[in-house]
Amino acid sequence: MSFAVMFHHFHGRLHSKSQGSISAKQFTLMLNFLKKKYNLLNANKFFEKILNKSIKKNDICLTFDDCLKCQFDIALPILKKKNISAFFFIYSSVFDKKPNYLEIFRDFRYTKFKNVDVFYKEFFKLLEHKFKNKKKSLDEKFKKNYLAKYKFYSLNDRKFRFCRDKIISKKNYEEIMIDMMKSKNYDYKKKGNKLFMTIRDLKYLKLNNHLIGLHSNSHPVDIYSLSYKKQYLDYIKNFNFLKKHLSISPKSMSHPFGRYNKNSLKVLKKLGIKIGFLSSPVKSIKSNLEIGRVDHNSFIKK
Numbered sequence: 001m002s003f004a005v006m007f008h009h010f011h012g013r014l015h016s017k018s019q020g021s022i023s024a025k026q027f028t029l030m031l032n033f034l035k036k037k038y039n040l041l042n043a044n045k046f047f048e049k050i051l052n053k054s055i056k057k058n059d060i061c062l063t064f065d066d067c068l069k070c071q072f073d074i075a076l077p078i079l080k081k082k083n084i085s086a087f088f089f090i091y092s093s094v095f096d097k098k099p100n101y102l103e104i105f106r107d108f109r110y111t112k113f114k115n116v117d118v119f120y121k122e123f124f125k126l127l128e129h130k131f132k133n134k135k136k137s138l139d140e141k142f143k144k145n146y147l148a149k150y151k152f153y154s155l156n157d158r159k160f161r162f163c164r165d166k167i168i169s170k171k172n173y174e175e176i177m178i179d180m181m182k183s184k185n186y187d188y189k190k191k192g193n194k195l196f197m198t199i200r201d202l203k204y205l206k207l208n209n210h211l212i213g214l215h216s217n218s219h220p221v222d223i224y225s226l227s228y229k230k231q232y233l234d235y236i237k238n239f240n241f242l243k244k245h246l247s248i249s250p251k252s253m254s255h256p257f258g259r260y261n262k263n264s265l266k267v268l269k270k271l272g273i274k275i276g277f278l279s280s281p282v283k284s285i286k287s288n289l290e291i292g293r294v295d296h297n298s299f300i301k302k
């Protein structure tokens with residue numbers, strides 16, 4: 001089984017610790033481990049081997065999702081030192097003028113509470129207070145096996161995500177979170193742009209031979225519920241953004257939240273995407289747009 005390793009958050013310097021985040025030291029140890037155990041390929045080599053079907057069982061590559069500044073500040077210098085190139089999957093709405101809540105909310109829940117369970121407790125309390133019926137349907141509908149394949153999620157982590165993705169509307173969710181941020185004096189407007197890479201950072205990635213790919217424009221929580229046309233419009237926006245600012249035609253991508261359907265694959269083919277990554281491992285590669293990934297947290301103990 002060849003696969004990719006999926007990275008998200010790093011901590012150190014300006015970046016606070018959050019669930020699953022790793023330090024520079026842990027990242028270095030992880031790379032040493034991966035290099036010893038597998039055939040760690042540069043991104044373009046992995047891409048080439050997938051396309052000409054010469055990929056071997058032991059071949060792996062590194063991928064970074066979500067355009068995060070902490071990746072640029074913490075992981076990139078180490079990649080440079082070790083001379084490894086990786087895939088970076090960028091969702092373009094982070095460059096919109098309005099604040100991008102996905103990362104802001106995450107930063108808020110990991111920096112403003114004693115621990116994340118305290119956050120969950122307050123969140124569910126406020127949910128009950130503001131949208132009593134929704135809290136009731138959450139308690140009735142939540143199934144313990146939701147997202148159970150992600151072993152690093154606690155029960156509360158999964159219940160919160162079930163609520164966010166299946167029970168309440170985006171609008172209601174944002175309303176609760178904004179209320180909470182206000183009550184904790186968290187200045188989300190100021191924080192917003194510090195969490196993401198800039199266009200200049202992306203240019204630097206390109207210059208250093210990293211491969212930059214799509215991750216949708218808006219990072220929808222449930223892309224499979226969108227029509228073909230809506231998915232197309234979202235991805236083409238993402239594509240055109242990268243084309244405009246980096247003068248590239250992206251050929252790679254990762255599915256936001258690892259979710260997709262037949263229409264997503266059709267859209268990606270139309271855009272000329274040759275290689276796509278999921279967010280969990282697969283036994284064998286079903287298609288070049290459905291390559292499995294292993295979360296870096298699976299290696300942390302090793």
Ligand SMILES: [Zn+2]
Pocket residue numbers: 065066215219256257
């Ligand atoms: Zn993502």
